[in-house]
């Protein structure tokens with residue numbers, strides 16, 4: 001029996017697919033070389049925003065068209081979890097709609113009602129050997145925050161962190177198989193371990209910048225010497241403590257992925273989020289003072305309910321002041337079950353898109369300038385695939401890449417000089 005897994009959405013979904021692949025392998029399935037060769041076709045969907053849901057549905061329908069008639073079609077992931085029964089009714093082509101941690105090879109449909117139950121914990125499943133020199137490591141599932149726009153906690157639940165030992169074990173397995181870069185991910189990475197500590201202590205633990213201990217600092221320090229590159233993604237800004245900054249700078253990947261979403265203080269409070277542009281700029285300046293070559297990524301939502309012209313102007317001014325390397329902009333999408341969907345002052349979609357274009361234009365020029373500034377400088381490059389590598393300034397799959405002659409073996413670290421830029425990508429000669 002052969003299987004095919006099609007994955008949509010964010011890095012967290014890709015890790016889930018890796019773990020499903022490992023599980024199917026342990027159940028006697030082997031990977032198919034093409035979709036139409038598979039006996040089991042799994043689509044791991046994304047429900048992030050409307051466009052992601054539409055893409056997921058399109059892919060499911062495409063898979064239904066191209067798979068062989070006898071193959072079973074299973075839909076899993078965020079859409080399955082969130083709209084399970086509705087999805088099963090709307091897509092008669094699908095044999096099974098299965099939420100997280102449910103048995104994809106079960107013969108009968110799984111109810112996704114309130115009685116659903118995980119057959120296994122995806123986080124702790126083994127994963128198959130990787131052929132890539134980098135790998136995501138998912139260190140927690142779910143989120144304890146309640147940002148106004150985000151439906152994730154409603155279907156992924158509160159945060160459940162993996163233990164330090166489990167994570168270190170998986171990291172060591174990956175590095176032993178040749179992985180040179182580990183990318184730690186979670187919905188709210190900076191809060192990793194707080195839930196375990198709360199349970200252990202039986203009390204609430206607030207980990208802000210008070211000098212208290214932060215579990216992620218321990219984990220980062222613990223993994224730093226086990227791998228050539230350690231990268232952390234999705235840092236909620238209040239979790240970016242002094243100690244965590246120090247720990248990240250000690251990893252040799254001074255890359256800060258700050259989940260900011262906006263900068264206007266009043267607007268952030270409407271989003272039920274911490275911080276403001278001034279604090280963010282102070283934190284960025286402090287990091288640059290310690291490491292002038294630090295790289296910054298962030299994402300912002302445009303058109304969240306109540307966003308005024310003044311809020312938007314603050315964001316544009318912040319972009320100019322912060323000079324971030326990489327930014328993702330998303331138009332607000334009203335999600336069922338979120339606070340924001342019920343708020344007054346919804347921003348008309350054309351206005352949200354106009355604001356998005358305005359912010360993107362500013363940031364595109366900044367990103368291009370920062371890429372141009374790298375020309376002539378020397379970096380260490382990790383060769384990801386023939387002719388394509390990354391310095392520490394590029395996160396896999398999200399940022400640009402560096403092109404080099406294809407003679408350098410995949411998985412090697414080489415010294416290079418950047419010779420030119422092509423949009424967000426760079427060209428380099430190996431020294």
Ligand code: SF4
Nearest residue numbers: 143145146147150187
């Ligand atoms: S921290 Fe991220 S995952 Fe958690 S509620 Fe906010 S946006 Fe959603």
